[in-house]
Amino acid sequence: MDNQMEVASSLLNEWGRIDAQLEKSFSERDQKNVTDWMEKGIALFVHFLFLSNEKSLPHIEPIPFHEVDFKPINIVERLGFIISRPNLYHSYRQLAELMNEQEKLLAKRNILKKASKPKG
Numbered sequence: 001m002d003n004q005m006e007v008a009s010s011l012l013n014e015w016g017r018i019d020a021q022l023e024k025s026f027s028e029r030d031q032k033n034v035t036d037w038m039e040k041g042i043a044l045f046v047h048f049l050f051l052s053n054e055k056s057l058p059h060i061e062p063i064p065f066h067e068v069d070f071k072p073i074n075i076v077e078r079l080g081f082i083i084s085r086p087n088l089y090h091s092y093r094q095l096a097e098l099m100n101e102q103e104k105l106l107a108k109r110n111i112l113k114k115a116s117k118p119k120g
Contacts (some may be wrong), residue, residue, distance in 0.1 A: 020036065
């Protein structure tokens with residue numbers, strides 16, 4: 001589990017870098033970089049989603065969201081919107097919110113996992 005938390009921490013740090021670049025690209029109205037950074041952010045979110053559910057990253061389309069238990073509400077619709085309109089600022093904000101929600105769900109899952117372990 002420590003390795004999983006290290007990878008999760010690394011992914012969240014990478015998201016911080018991507019988030020900063022997206023903020024900059026949107027403020028400069030740099031659509032080419034927005035698209036590139038959004039694609040990286042979307043891929044990172046999907047990786048983080050499966051990692052935080054202790055699943056391996058699928059290499060199939062469409063993404064099998066039914067295989068993960070801890071996921072943001074309406075993930076299929078929300079991520080579909082983001083993927084179909086990556087250049088919109090609203091898509092960026094939605095992706096940032098999905099990352100935030102998934103980070104909270106990871107913390108919740110870890111708490112539940114600790115609580116279910118037998119003491120002794």
